Amino acid sequence: MMKRILAFLVVLVLAAPAIAQNGPLRLTITDGVIEPITFAVPSFEAESLQAQQVASDLSRLVVQDLAGTGLFREVPATAFISQVSSFAQPIAYPDWRAINAQALITGAVTVSGNQLIVKFRLYDVFSGQELGEGLQFAGTVAGWRRMGHKVADAVYSRITGEGGYFDSRVVFVSESGPKDNRLKRLAIMDYDGANVQFLTDSSSIVLAPRFSPNGDRVLYTSFESGFPRINVLNVANVGRQQLQTAPGEMAFSPRFSRDGRSVIYSLSNGGNTDIYRTDLSTGQHVRLTSAPSIETAPSLSPDGTQIVFESDRSGTQQLYIMSANGGEARRISFGEGRYGTPVWSPRGDLVAFTKQNAGRFHIGVMRTDGSEERLLTSSFLDEGPTWSPNGRVIMFSRETQGAGGTSSMYSVDISGRNLKPLPIQGGASDPSWGPLQP
């Protein structure tokens, strides 16, 4: 009897795994690969004779935008098996699978007089279906670059699930001349360094320009009067307005509030620097900090409820967070070195900062509670981070060492990858990334 029971149990134990596998095979995958998504962009179809050059340039711009992120890699046209000669042509998916193109972008361009129409479709090659519906943009021929950026933004957004940042602009300080007599003026450019336009002349020193939330105005610090003052510049007509301060006060490091109606900034008076908020319509000032130490570089959270700023109240320069209305602040940076110029991410989850430690400067990010600090760059002088509109890329200025050192602007993905300089003629510093254009 006991032998039978023993045999039954043995059979039961041996059979249990088989019973356990009834139903679908279940697997859990926790390790993937980190590599660019491959995509193919056959030259957009020119639906009119005048559109040929624009179609070619525009499709190349889409490729540059996507490949420039480091998240995508183009499959060159020389590898194409089939060609897309017509926008309405059905897609031969096997041909694109064979060259391992995961995404396929087709488009067509029409030029009629000064009007430019661009339409495109995005295909997920391996699932054999279109990702989203086709889109069409209309604009002027002169604005073809914006049209290309729009197409790239749409593709980026559909594949990554995040907003794009290609159709955006950056305001910065353009620099020229030797280091001991450097001329500075405000300039604005496309995110990729194209279409640089100057907003001020170089008669006075300008610092720290900051875009308004909708990109129509720029705040900056000017030394036109000999003391630092905050100006508000209208990007469209380059009209300026100065923020009123009392004689002897120095105002600097301004940023717009999230609604663009007020400005938070640092005000230095009698050797003490604190953070203030001024309503742009009424001119009313509100003091947000009142410590005897230096509080500066305020940056609002995306929801406008909190401010991250730098302070030396602990004896060294560190980062703190307080309510947007002032009050008790809590320190979030505790690493070695000094932390400054904090900027809250548009996503709200990270704070970018400049860190100085052991003779090197770094651009880094940390969570808003100070955890998970990661340094993304390291050089002789990296400073002034600014976030892309989607919170994915950080742009900053880097200065090289020595009397002949120059400033230039770099961008880096928040993963720390894809560090690259912006192709700009001359020196450039203090970038501020504006929003996506409408």
Add this chain to the structure above:
Amino acid sequence: MQSPGTYISGIGHIGLIGWLILGWGFDSEPLVFDDISVSVISGEEFDQMRAATTPEPGNAAPDAPVQPVINEDPPPAPAEQDPPEQAPPPEPVEPPDVEAPPPPAPPPPPDTEVTDAAPQEPAQPAAPPPTPDVEVSDTPTPPQADRIASTPSAPPPPDAQVDEVVRQEVVPDQSAEAEVVEEEQEATAPEEAATEIGIADLAPTTSARPVSRPNRPTPPAPATEPEPETETAAAEPEPAPQTSEDDVADALAAALAAEASSAAPAVAAGPPMTGAERDSFRIAVNSCWNVDPGSVAARVTVEVGFSLDRSGVVQGDVQLISSDGDQSAVNTAFEAARRAILRCQRGGYQLPADKYDKWKDVVITFDPSGMRLR
């Protein structure tokens, strides 16, 4: 959520382990020991027994004498002889005292048991091995053959192939006109063998090195190996001389075959997927799962399901079963998972065909928590 099979397995394991610990139902039977009587005898008695049973060295003519190694040096005195080489290295035993030599008889082998039964040497073969002529050398050098056999063999001729059977060289008869022509065959002879293992045989010829790790077994390609071929291949081997071990193996194979045939209708359930098979499948999908650690999709876990045909190709759509996170990130994460599954299938996932019922439906959880930026 655990499946019922998991519970059954758990209960079964616990019950079995408990039973083994407590030992219910096991009958303990006393071990049987063989009694061996041992008595002490004197040296003279032992010498008498040896003289009665051990053939006199030099009197036995070897059947197939191994080429002796002639020792040019004069033989040493018998008292200075070393113990026979087949004896294990003497541990703390002192060498024979030269000044007070024992009786001229050779010392007994250390591993020879002394009983009051018949004085036989259990380590020796039934037939006493031929020994080389001691008149040539009292300290014969064992032949340095690579092969050890109960019967020594002479070195094969230099132009003969080594084989177990001695064959004469067959040369085609050019003059013969017989229809059946004998196949040309080279002369063969058994490999040289000795009855003893020489010291040189025991010494390694090369330094011991770790054995390289065996290659991972390549999973069989079920689609290209139909089962009838396997059966045919199993039936094709040339008949070999039957041994008792072969008989056991045959009986076991027959029993397994009978069990397999009787269980044929239940093959649909099939054996479970092994861990290696599951890992192989998982790794195949891994290599195409592209995760962007900086994206919001990297914070989303998605569970997707799909079906495979017998060649391992995805049939129909890949379905999103469950997810967490906001919808935009979920869509992106799902599309990345779908791309991984579809890209890496290529001509079909390599899965065991006989376990198709175990993998025809698959649910994969893509969890990027370990890849997020930290």
